[in-house]
Amino acid sequence: MNAPRVGVLALQGDVREHARVLGDLGAEVVLVRRPEELASVDGLILPGGESSVIDKLSRSFGMQQPIRAAISEGMPVYGTCAGMILLADRILGGIDGQQTFGGLDVTVRRNAFGGQTESFETFLDVPALGPEPVPAAFIRAPLVVEVGDGVEVLARVPEGAVAVEQRNLLATAFHPEVSGEHRFHRRFLELVRAA
């Protein structure tokens, strides 16, 4: 089968880290900044970074509506950290009238673990990915505080959920792309191949 063609939204954030993991897994990577580029891919990654900035830039680049449309048409999308916030239907602690693309029936609290100094790395059990624990870097990370009926929780910490999936959407509060952890990206590529 041909390599899946996967976009990384490249307006701000840890775009290169995602591109590297996707390349390692044999995907063809497209850096997406414009609607034409989005139209050429089979799946999209929303990177970590600053969700309020990615939100503003996506609106000024005319990308908000095309991404919303792609999500509702079933394009597989994987969001890490800021990307998880951008996929959430509801956010707590957004700034400046912050908007999201939405699609994922969850409520997410921004910066739920405190500031930059409270970033940490841990290991998580993610049964859906197998028995090996997953290294997880939390960097000013969000937390899923409420999930709708159709949402599957893949990993949790005592405070709430940190990895979730709903149909074509996958989201993690942490950054597998900075930990050398490829299993979430592999799972995402399976969604892309199945779509």
Ligand SMILES: NC(=O)CC[C@H](N)C(=O)O
């Ligand atoms: N590492 C990250 O992506 C941090 C997310 C950031 N705190 C935000 O609200 O967008």
